[in-house]
Amino acid sequence: MFTKTQKVIKNIEDDIRGMIDLEQPKNKLKVIVVLPAYNAEKTLRQTVNDIPVNFVDEIILVDDGSCDKTTELAEQLGLIVVRHEKNQGYGANQKTCYETALNRGADIVVMLHPDYQYDPKLIPYFIDFIANDCFDVMLGSRIRSRKEALAGGMPRYKYFFNRLLTIFENMVSGLNLSEWHTGMRAYKRKVLENINFIENSDDFLFDSQILFQIVEKGFRVGEIPVPVRYFPEASSINFWRSLRYGLGTVLVALKFLTKKIKNGK
8 A cells, every 4th residue: 555655655754763773762751742642443443553652651542523433443453432422523632632631641742643644653753852852842844845746645735735835834933843733732731731732722723823832932843854654544634625725824813923023022
């Protein structure tokens, strides 16, 4: 299924492995992976099987009112499961993920979409950069090059809007990220404790809002490349929802910019 991206994945892993040595976990910090899930039954087992368990203390899955057997499978796999009886939205799912992880004593929280679009085997690199105090937040960027992104199956319109929005958000925030819209992230505990993520959207705008909150607080944001894997079983929002998300993201960025100008920064 993923033959088009296998070589890309290996190249990315080799590039990062040359930067840091990950033979054994180098920290005593408690690491919790959170999986914000909605109808993830078809891809959940693959995702969990690829998580490097010797680097992770707990895996929490929050099922946002799925219609399939996501909850049942998660329990079979031995995950800590929290279920929303009704679908509340992607942002609301993440809120429950982070609150649950913090309540369980997480020092580092890794957020990973359970749709297998992102490679769980790269989790140790996210952890290492935070554990060694290089960054407070780590993002997995799918935009190492246009060729790789499109070869991995990313629709052209998604690539186009991703690049435009990221350029605009970089200009507004002062960062120089290659992607703002990734579903693989890691946070130091103090980050989640010091931003009010609960006030954010219950929908997809949550991802942009939390990053602007992080920028506002002055936390350090790093990123590493992750391969792109689009396939029929993976979750994805359609064109019109993507367009609505894009417009909402622009408004979030302008709100941040207005506040920044008002405060004279």
